[in-house]
Amino acid sequence: MRTFYDQLNRKIELKEIPQRIVSLVPSQTELLVDLGLREQVVGVTKFCVHPEDLRKEKRVVGGTKQVHLEKISALDPDIILCNKEENTEEMVAELERIAPVHVSDIKTIDDSLQLILQYGEIFGVAGKASEIAEKIRFEKELFQKEMDGVRERKVAYFIWKNPWMVAGKETFIDHLLKLNGFKNVFLEEDSRYPEVELSQLKHKEVDLVLLSTEPFPFKVKDIDLVKTEGRMDSVHVVDGEFFSWYGSRLLLAFHYFKNLQAILP
Structure with a gap:
């Protein structure tokens, strides 16, 4: 018997x-493919959009908040992969009746690197996992050096509309905002x-408003x-995958951030 602990310290x-792997988190599904585990993935969510053609060859078992338990059970998985934020505690409890469940908990890049290395051990691809993790570390350090001396800008990062919602404290998004020299x-x-009003932006003396392409x-x-309701001059749509997806998506994120910095005021 092989024993592991997930990021909630669950045995x-x-x-x-x-x-036979069922992945209920889009960014983790992409990571599995980049780890060379595409054949082992048997079930995914409707939001697992990378690689683009993956959903055509795998069983779609629902979304991230609601899944079809009978479809997952029929796949006879050896393990089910979840995330503390993406999936509910009640869902995890139900899934554990089907197969062992690994739950990730990601607030920082270090958490993401830990997850990558955990997957390497669990799925027998430790070498590939270490390679991806080291490349992410390298890209992060390079980007941080390029950010030295860049002035701090006050930002609001919107993730939803009607009601208006923003990324707040203790989120992976906020962690990446800090790396970009932004003050949330x-x-x-x-x-x-939190739910907010656009009128709050002026009172907080926001320099930039960033509108994410996902989840809204x-x-x-x-x-x-x-611009009109918030009385803001500088508003930009940004690729939400680079600000919220962890795992191997981070291999591309810092190049995106570098280009973003070049066009922002």
Whole structure:
């Protein structure tokens, strides 16, 4: 019996290296493929959009908050992969009746690197996992050097509309905002994803408003609305995957951040 602990320090016991994986977190699904485990993935969510063609060849078992337990059970998985933020505690309890469940908990890049290395051990691809983790560390350090001396800008990062919601404290998004030299103006709110009014932006002396492309698909047309109602001059739509997806997506994130810094005021 092989024994592991997930990022909530929950004990997981596996008889052997899992050969049938159900992944209920899009960024973790992408990581599995980049670790060379595409064939072992048997079930994914409708939001697992990378690689683009993956959902055509795998069983879609629902979303991240609601899944079809009978579909997952029929897949006879060796392990099910979840995330503390993406999936509910009740869901995890139900899934544990089907197979061992690994739950990730990601607030920083270090947490993401830990997860990558955990997957390397669990799925027998430690070498590939170490390679990805080291490349992310390298890209992060290089970006941080390039950010030396860049002035801090006060930002609001919107993730939803009707109601308006922003990324707040203790989120992976806020961690990446800090790496970009941004000061999140909504860190004092109690919620990690607080509901706010656009009128608050002026009072907080926000320099930049960032509208994420996910989970709400903000478009260019939303820029004028925020500029008018929030009385803001600088509003930009940014790729939400690079600010919220962990795992191997981080291999591309710092190049994106570098280009973003070049066009922002």
